[in-house]
Structures are given as structure tokens and as C-alpha cells.
Amino acid sequence: MEHPDWLWRTPEPKKSYDVVIVGAGGHGLATAYYLARNHGITNVAVLEKGWLAGGNMARNTTIIRSNYLWDESAGIYEHSLKLWEGLREDLEYDFLFSQRGVLNLAHTLQDVREGMRRVNANRLNGIDGEWLTPDEVAKVCPIVNTSPDVRYPVLGGTWQPRAGIAKHDYVAWAFARKADRYGVDLIQGCEVTGFITDGNRVTGVETNRGPIHAGRIGLAAAGHTSVLASTLGIRLPLQSHPLQALVSELLEPVHPTVVMSNHVHVYVSQAHKGELVMGAGIDSYNSYGQRGSVHVIEQQMAAALELFPVFAHAHLIRTWGGIVDVTPDASPIIGRTPVENLFVNCGWGTGGFKATPGVGWVFAHTLAHGEPHELNEPFTLERFTTGALIDEHGAAAVAH
Amino acid sequence: MLLISCPWCGEREETEFHYGGQAFVSYPADPESLTDEEWAQYVFFRDNPKGDFAERWVHSAGCRRWFNTVRNTVTSEFLS
Numbered sequence: 110m111e112h113p114d115w116l117w118r119t120p121e122p123k124k125s126y127d128v129v130i131v132g133a134g135g136h137g138l139a140t141a142y143y144l145a146r147n148h149g150i151t152n153v154a155v156l157e158k159g160w161l162a163g164g165n166m167a168r169n170t171t172i173i174r175s176n177y178l179w180d181e182s183a184g185i186y187e188h189s190l191k192l193w194e195g196l197r198e199d200l201e202y203d204f205l206f207s208q209r210g211v212l213n214l215a216h217t218l219q220d221v222r223e224g225m226r227r228v229n230a231n232r233l234n235g236i237d238g239e240w241l242t243p244d245e246v247a248k249v250c251p252i253v254n255t256s257p258d259v260r261y262p263v264l265g266g267t268w269q270p271r272a273g274i275a276k277h278d279y280v281a282w283a284f285a286r287k288a289d290r291y292g293v294d295l296i297q298g299c300e301v302t303g304f305i306t307d308g309n310r311v312t313g314v315e316t317n318r319g320p321i322h323a324g325r326i327g328l329a330a331a332g333h334t335s336v337l338a339s340t341l342g343i344r345l346p347l348q349s350h351p352l353q354a355l356v357s358e359l360l361e362p363v364h365p366t367v368v369m370s371n372h373v374h375v376y377v378s379q380a381h382k383g384e385l386v387m388g389a390g391i392d393s394y395n396s397y398g399q400r401g402s403v404h405v406i407e408q409q410m411a412a413a414l415e416l417f418p419v420f421a422h423a424h425l426i427r428t429w430g431g432i433v434d435v436t437p438d439a440s441p442i443i444g445r446t447p448v449e450n451l452f453v454n455c456g457w458g459t460g461g462f463k464a465t466p467g468v469g470w471v472f473a474h475t476l477a478h479g480e481p482h483e484l485n486e487p488f489t490l491e492r493f494t495t496g497a498l499i500d501e502h503g504a505a506a507v508a509h
Numbered sequence: 510m511l512l513i514s515c516p517w518c519g520e521r522e523e524t525e526f527h528y529g530g531q532a533f534v535s536y537p538a539d540p541e542s543l544t545d546e547e548w549a550q551y552v553f554f555r556d557n558p559k560g561d562f563a564e565r566w567v568h569s570a571g572c573r574r575w576f577n578t579v580r581n582t583v584t585s586e587f588l589s
């Protein structure tokens with residue numbers, strides 16, 4: 110068998126670039142792609158300390174949806190979902206995007222109220238959404254236990270038909286391949302250890318492979334953003350936590366959609382190959398250890414079994430963790446920093462995979478123009494001082 | 510699962526505790542004189558080091574007392 114062609118080159122870093130992006134996860138790669146595609150900026154490097162998309166991009170449960178509460182979130186998440194809908198053609202690469210819908214279950218009166226309010230807010234923003242009764246939930250996903258005699262009966266749920274999943278690795282490779290073809294240098298094994306500054310301005314990065322100069326620098330380092338920012342004395346409202354997920358063995362297709370439950374706290378889909386993919390909550394403590402505690406997995410399995418009794422037949426095959434950067438209002442920070450020419454995209458916490466194309470689009474705009482796109486304008490660092498928070502704890506409370 | 514040493518009860522499993530985040534963040538001495546930036550720092554900004562971190566835990570399912578520790582955020586080893 111012949112070795113398949115490499116999807117991207119392995120270039121040596123140049124001495125300088127117009128734009129340097131730190132972190133080759135989904136966000137960094139998508140940003141590089143849209144810098145080239147939308148703005149004609151191709152003298153760009155994406156620097157990755159490990160291997161391409163080996164961080165959270167390789168570890169997430171791939172849920173894609175846009176049913177958040179506030180207008181600001183509707184703007185960016187729905188922009189992203191619309192991009193997903195045409196992305197396969199745009200990137201000329203199949204990454205198994207499957208719009209099988211997402212059910213967000215309600216188990217308490219508070220959940221019901223929050224869910225109904227969110228469906229209405231979504232509709233006002235032109236986002237598809239419906240409120241389902243327990244019987245309707247059972248029609249969409251027959252294996253959910255909707256009987257009233259469980260500890261937390263299903264009282265209904267929100268349904269977004271256009272939501273779904275995709276194969277995360279393929280998404281990263283698809284962006285990487287296209288960015289590379291535009292001439293973007295994707296440089297793996299290149300860790301940024303600090304910044305080169307001139308007064309209050311960054312002019313480059315220090316790396317384990319020498320200094321690299323840059324006109325503008327964009328951080329897309331997810332759980333490690335605080336570490337980078339602290340080398341410049343910048344404090345960000347981020348806390349890094351482990352977030353775990355797991356898979357079962359390959360099973361016959363039993364689960365037609367994506368089910369999330371804030372209250373019993375689990376989210377489940379079935380991957381194309383057949384594994385059940387489940388996500389847990391974050392571990393409570395700050396950590397960069399990229400592994401979490403067993404009791405968190407135990408709780409999540411208990412929740413999954415209560416909702417899906419049929420899963421009692423399945424076996425746990427693998428668990429893993431990523432490091433997610435969580436903000437106080439469960440919304441990301443995308444924009445300027447107190448240092449000139451340095452921009453951040455961070456704070457996506459447990460839910461940034463769905464935003465990959467959307468954030469790539471707006472962060473590329475921000476880096477190209479030196480100022481935010483209208484869709485990321487509200488997601489500033491200053492909002493923690495002005496009080497203009499974008500509180501998505503209701504829509505994002507279960508990690509996703 | 511972490512094994513956490515409560516100063517009063519000794520080593521217990523993590524599930525008996527709740528996390529309290531960064532230690533030594535005290536309420537502003539003169540709240541009325543704080544600027545918006547200073548309030549933001551007090552309410553929303555916490556250190557997030559990769560390495561040793563002074564933090565708080567409460568032994569919720571035990572003696573219910575708060576205490577401070579220093580833990581390494583990479584290895585999760587408690588240093589005090």
C-alpha cells in the first residue's frame with residue numbers, strides 16, 4: 110500500500126510573518142484559513158507546541174449547536190452553524206458533519222422554564238428550536254427513559270434539528286490542508302515561551318526554535334492562554350480545569366440524535382463508527398494535568414444509565430481529559446488585549462468546537478483589521494469591568 | 510480522585526470536599542474607594558498558574574471547616 114499524500118507541508122519557521130497564531134487547534138487553523146481566504150493574508154504561521162490538533166480539538170465530544178440564550182451568542186454560534194452547513198464544499202473535504210439534532214432535556218421546573226425561554230429567544234433570533242413534551246422526546250429518541258418513576262423524570266426538552274456532530278480530527282485536517290495550500294506555515298513542535306516587545310507593543314514571539322517576528326499575534330491556545338498572557342503580565346479572567354469524556358465499544362446504531370442533560374449532567378451521541386460518546390463535567394479544581402478524577406466519570410455513567418437503561422449492556426473502553434479555560438460568564442473572550450498587536454481568542458471552556466468555523470472567521474477579521482468583527486465586538490475583555498456580561502450558564506451549564 | 514489532607518480530620522477522599530479557588534483573596538478594605546477596574550479584579554480575576562497554587566478547600570462532608578493548601582496544578586501534588 111502506498112503512503113497517502115501528506116495533507117500539509119512541514120516547513121522550517123521563517124524569521125518573520127505578517128501574522129503569527131499561537132496554537133494549532135481547530136480555532137488557530139480556522140483563523141489561518143480565513144485570514145488567507147477572506148483577507149488575502151497568507152504570510153502567516155500557526156505555531157503548535159505539540160502536534161497539530163492534539164489538544165482539545167482531538168478530545169471533544171463534537172457537539173455542534175447554536176441554541177444559546179442571548180443575542181450576542183446567537184450571533185456568533187449561528188454564524189458558525191451556517192458556516193458548518195457549507196463547510197464541506199468550501200474545504201473540499203468530508204468530515205462527516207451530521208445534522209441529527211440536539212435534545213436538551215429538562216428535569217425540573219426551573220429547567221422547563223429555562224428551556225422554553227431559550228427556545229423562544231432562539232426563534233426570535235431566527236434559530237430553529239422547538240419545545241418537546243416527554244412523549245415527543247420519546248419519538249425523537251426512543252431509547253431515552255421517559256417514565257415518570259425515575260429520580261429525575263424527563264419533563265420535556267428543547268430540540269434543535271439543525272444541530273449535530275462532526276468528526277473533529279477531519280475538521281482540523283481539512284482546515285490545515287487548505288491553509289497550507291494558501292501558503293500558511295503550520296509549524297509543529299514549536300512552543301511559544303514568551304514575547305518580543307517594543308514598549309507596549311508585541312513584535313514577535315520567543316520559541317524553542319528561536320525568535321519569530323510578527324506584525325500581529327493571535328493567541329488560540331485554549332487551556333494554556335493564561336500561561337502565555339502571564340509572561341506579559343496580562344491577567345485574564347480564566348480558570349483552567351480538566352474536562353473528561355469517554356467512549357464505549359462499537360455498537361449497532363441505537364442512538365439517533367444528541368442528548369444533553371444539565372440536571373443529571375451528561376451528554377451522549379453515537380459516533381459514525383458506533384461508539385457511544387459521552388462527556389462529563391469539569392473537575393472542580395484548577396489543573397493543567399490533562400486528566401481528571403474517576404468519580405466524575407462514575408457520576409456521568411450513573412446519569413447516562415438512568416436516562417438510557419439500554420446502555421447497561423455497553424462497556425467503557427477509553428476515557429481521556431482535556432484542559433479547558435473557563436470564564437465567569439461561560440462566554441468566550443475574542444479581541445484586543447492591553448498590549449498592542451496582541452489579540453486573544455480564549456475562554457471557550459467546554460464548548461468551543463461548535464464555534465470552530467465561526468470563530469476562525471471573526472478572529473481572522475480581528476487580526477486582519479486590528480479591530481473586532483461586529484459578531485465578536487461584544488465578547489471583549491472589558492466586559493468584566495463594564496459589567497456587560499454574556500451569561501450563558503443556562504445554555505452551557507452542562508459541558509458540551 | 511485526589512487524596513486531600515484536612516488539617517483537622519487527616520487524609521480523606523476528594524468527594525468529601527468542595528473547592529474554593531485561589532486563597533488569600535480578601536474583601537476590599539475600603540470598598541467605596543475602588544475603581545471599576547479594581548472591582549473587576551476582585552470579583553472576576555483569579556490567578557491561573559501552571560505550577561504551585563495557593564488555594565482553598567472546605568471539608569463539606571466532614572468537619573465543614575475551610576483551610577488553605579498549596580497544590581501543584583500539573584502533578585496535583587499537595588505541597589502544604
Ligand SMILES: Cc1cc2nc3c(=O)[nH]c(=O)nc-3n(C[C@H](O)[C@H](O)[C@H](O)COP(=O)(O)OP(=O)(O)OC[C@H]3O[C@@H](n4cnc5c(N)ncnc54)[C@H](O)[C@@H]3O)c2cc1C
Binds near residue numbers: 137
Ligand atoms: C472532553 C471535552 C469535550 C468537549 N466537548 C465539546 C463539544 O461537544 N462541543 C463543543 O463545542 N466543544 C466541546 N469541547 C470544547 C472544545 O474542545 C474547545 O473549546 C476547543 O477545542 C478549543 O479550541 P481549539 O480547538 O483551538 O483548542 P485546542 O485544540 O486545545 O488548541 C490549542 C492549542 O494550543 C497549543 N498551545 C498551547 N500553548 C502553546 C504554546 N505556548 N505554544 C504553542 N502552542 C501552544 C496546544 O498544544 C493546543 O494544540 C470539549 C472539550 C473537552 C476537553
Ligand SMILES: [Zn+2]
Binds near residue numbers: 515517568571572574
Ligand atoms: Zn475535616
